[in-house]
Amino acid sequence: MIVTEKAAGISGMLHPGKRQTPPAWLIVAISSIALLLLPFIFKLDGKPHADWQQFVGRFHPLAVHLPIGLIVLVPLLEIAGRQRPALREAAAFVLALACAACFGTLALGYLLAYGSGDTGATVTRHMWGGIALTIILLLCLCTRPAWSAGVATRTYPALLVCVMLALLWTAHQGGSLTHGSTYLTEFMPAPMKRVVALASIGASVPHPDSFYAQHIHPVFDSHCVGCHGAAKSQGGLRLDSYDALMRGGKSGPAIVPRNPDKSLLLMRVTLPSTDKHFMPAEGRPPLKPEEIAWLRAWIQQDASATATHLAGITLPESRDEPPPQPVSDYSALMNDIRQMQQAQGAKLAFVSSKPSDGLVLNTVDAAPTFDDAQLAQFQRFAPYIVEANLARTAITDASFDTLGKFSPLRALHLEGTAITGSNLARLATLTQLPYLNLSETRVTSTAVASLKSLPNLRHIYLFDTPAQPASTPDAAQSSVQSTSRSAQ
Numbered sequence: 001m002i003v004t005e006k007a008a009g010i011s012g013m014l015h016p017g018k019r020q021t022p023p024a025w026l027i028v029a030i031s032s033i034a035l036l037l038l039p040f041i042f043k044l045d046g047k048p049h050a051d052w053q054q055f056v057g058r059f060h061p062l063a064v065h066l067p068i069g070l071i072v073l074v075p076l077l078e079i080a081g082r083q084r085p086a087l088r089e090a091a092a093f094v095l096a097l098a099c100a101a102c103f104g105t106l107a108l109g110y111l112l113a114y115g116s117g118d119t120g121a122t123v124t125r126h127m128w129g130g131i132a133l134t135i136i137l138l139l140c141l142c143t144r145p146a147w148s149a150g151v152a153t154r155t156y157p158a159l160l161v162c163v164m165l166a167l168l169w170t171a172h173q174g175g176s177l178t179h180g181s182t183y184l185t186e187f188m189p190a191p192m193k194r195v196v197a198l199a200s201i202g203a204s205v206p207h208p209d210s211f212y213a214q215h216i217h218p219v220f221d222s223h224c225v226g227c228h229g230a231a232k233s234q235g236g237l238r239l240d241s242y243d244a245l246m247r248g249g250k251s252g253p254a255i256v257p258r259n260p261d262k263s264l265l266l267m268r269v270t271l272p273s274t275d276k277h278f279m280p281a282e283g284r285p286p287l288k289p290e291e292i293a294w295l296r297a298w299i300q301q302d303a304s305a306t307a308t309h310l311a312g313i314t315l316p317e318s319r320d321e322p323p324p325q326p327v328s329d330y331s332a333l334m335n336d337i338r339q340m341q342q343a344q345g346a347k348l349a350f351v352s353s354k355p356s357d358g359l360v361l362n363t364v365d366a367a368p369t370f371d372d373a374q375l376a377q378f379q380r381f382a383p384y385i386v387e388a389n390l391a392r393t394a395i396t397d398a399s400f401d402t403l404g405k406f407s408p409l410r411a412l413h414l415e416g417t418a419i420t421g422s423n424l425a426r427l428a429t430l431t432q433l434p435y436l437n438l439s440e441t442r443v444t445s446t447a448v449a450s451l452k453s454l455p456n457l458r459h460i461y462l463f464d465t466p467a468q469p470a471s472t473p474d475a476a477q478s479s480v481q482s483t484s485r486s487a488q
Ligand code: HEC
Pocket: 046, 220, 223, 224, 225, 226, 227, 228, 234, 235, 236, 237, 248, 249, 250, 251, 252, 254, 264, 265, 268, 269, 276, 277, 279, 280, 281, 282, 284, 287
């Protein structure tokens, strides 16, 4: 097929010519190498980076529609151009625009993943898909002039087909990231679903009355899905569905049915809580001993999606913790909260969009410099703070006076601080507090005894303290003092 383009091109890259051809290939080669090296230079290390990166990056899901639209237009224009040559010229222009749009979108997407610390198999596939797509598109740009001059007439059309396939695949990965991998199939008509189910390995829907649905899934839901779900799949692992759980993560299967000791997931939740591989990560409250026992028994008995009872597990009669008390509405302080968020390294996060769910005080990014004086500045938000993460901060015993005023607290992390607990009794006002972590401090058993009066305190962690030295390898396990006070 011989088509001659008469119009002057928008850039030298679009048209064959003695002068332009070498630079075009050179530019494509250099940009491709740069794209391929990008993930190795700025590694997606799973850690969040600068806020501005996330701010800018979050425009990626919006911006991505531009290159998609442009790319789809290219083959349409080429085909229609058989009848109307002017459209062929337009195709060259649209192709160049699509390339530019791909670079822009790729940059935004990379900022999003890098800035937010997102990792996981889907993120990786989506990223490489985007990179491959951009490179193939660049190759289209290079091979098109030859094609339109009637030389090498197969290469460009073949590359266009590759572009479309890469686009479909990358878009699907991106869709799975934002909507979850079952988004497309969830409301599929049953006959179609069966066809798809045949294609996907071992897809099985857990029975709603199964032990999995009743007891295993809720554990993951409350402890893990924040990092292993649709929004983020750390370690390539999702725990928000039975299938995803059984599929495992980047290290392979997380569950080996009938073999708890070989199941990575169980290993990770039973490590000492100070191990860097311990799950849940980042100092989140560990699983309760009975939850670990359920997991172990469930895996031992085939990790079934349907079994309703497990041998050896008798479930306590509804030992549910009382529903959390709503806190007062913080809406009036919204400006102050926002100001505080900007002024301090420590952050006040909203538990949910409902003001009555309260605030979380998070010092992770500012821990080494966060001291008693800084904590005192948060005192006026005390009526709204339900969780305070002060682990590894510079606070001392002097802060217990302040902390005593945080009456709605339901979780208090003080692990790894310099406290000795001499005035731990000041916490007597925290009548709602069920969870207190004092691991790796100098707290003594005498000091801990002063907490006896706290009516709701069920979990005190004392790993590696004078109250409970880290002598045995099992110390983390035994440090869980589940003091059930239902009998009192
Ligand atoms: C605060 C975030 C966070 C929470 C909460 C969390 N994880 Fe993780 N998890 C990670 C990160 C980050 C990785 C990857 C790094 C690593 O392997 O340690 C990971 C990796 C894993 C892996 C290894 C996956 C693989 O194939 O390499 C398992 C298993 C796991 N987590 C289980 C759990 C379980 C079970 C829970 C809940 C009890 C949980 N995680 C809660 C952040 C978290």
